[in-house]
Amino acid sequence: DTGVSQDPRHKITKRGQNVTFRCDPISEHNRLYWYRQTLGQGPEFLTYFQNEAQLEKSRLLSDRFSAERPKGSFSTLEIQRTEQGDSAMYLCASSLDRGIYNEQFFGPGTRLTVL
Amino acid sequence: GENVEQHPSTLSVQEGDSAVIKCTYSDSASNYFPWYKQELGKRPQLIIDIRSNVGEKKDQRIAVTLNKTAKHFSLHITETQPEDSAVYFCAASGSNSGYALNFGKGTSLLVTP
Numbered sequence: 001d002t003g004v005s006q007d008p009r010h011k012i013t014k015r016g017q018n019v020t021f022r023c024d025p026i027s028e029h030n031r032l033y034w035y036r037q038t039l040g041q042g043p044e045f046l047t048y049f050q051n052e053a054q055l056e057k058s059r060l061l062s063d064r065f066s067a068e069r070p071k072g073s074f075s076t077l078e079i080q081r082t083e084q085g086d087s088a089m090y091l092c093a094s095s096l097d098r099g100i101y102n103e104q105f106f107g108p109g110t111r112l113t114v115l
Numbered sequence: 116g117e118n119v120e121q122h123p124s125t126l127s128v129q130e131g132d133s134a135v136i137k138c139t140y141s142d143s144a145s146n147y148f149p150w151y152k153q154e155l156g157k158r159p160q161l162i163i164d165i166r167s168n169v170g171e172k173k174d175q176r177i178a179v180t181l182n183k184t185a186k187h188f189s190l191h192i193t194e195t196q197p198e199d200s201a202v203y204f205c206a207a208s209g210s211n212s213g214y215a216l217n218f219g220k221g222t223s224l225l226v227t228p
Contacts, residue, residue, distance in 0.1 A: 034123030042204045106158040
């Protein structure tokens with residue numbers, strides 16, 4: 001499968017715990033994005049990377065959230081001191097830098113449940 | 116920032132009829148407008164997109180139109196089939212929002228046989 005992959009697919013945690021998610025983009029894609037989706041809503045942008053540089057962060061990304069893409073390939077999203085409001089589907093997407101041509105392809109998501 | 120409004124929130128059509136979903140955006144600098152289809156429990160899938168330098172694009176039963184002056188774009192599905200049933204999201208991105216996609220809230224389409 002050469003699409004975007006995410007791990008784990010599901011995560012249940014207790015409030016206050018830290019969680020980390022991983023995203024592997026399509027191999028030649030240099031842009032990687034994180035979105036969050038709650039039930040009945042469209043995905044909401046969190047942050048994006050061009051290669052290893054984190055170029056944009058949403059105001060939704062509180063200081064409890066941190067994302068990395070150390071070698072410009074896979075990325076991790078960590079949430080510290082989880083809260084019940086963090087429960088959502090966390091989606092990763094990747095794209096190839098072609099100017100305004102910005103087709104983003106999504107992974108299957110990691111569903112986080114905070115008890 | 117960019118604000119994308121999508122209507123209707125639910126749409127029910129008979130198989131074979133057409134379905135139209137409309138979106139408006141606020142940022143006149145937006146230049147890329149994709150549409151995604153998301154089936155229950157699945158990832159959003161890109162089905163068609165349009166750039167600001169064209170007014171219409173068609174791919175088999177799916178077409179998208181863009182009116183930059185009015186800042187709205189629409190998805191048209193003709194000859195609908197039950198497998199078209201899903202949630203459809205419009206999105207917009209452009210130079211002011213970087214490459215982030217700003218999504219509408221989605222339209223739940225039901226195609227009944």
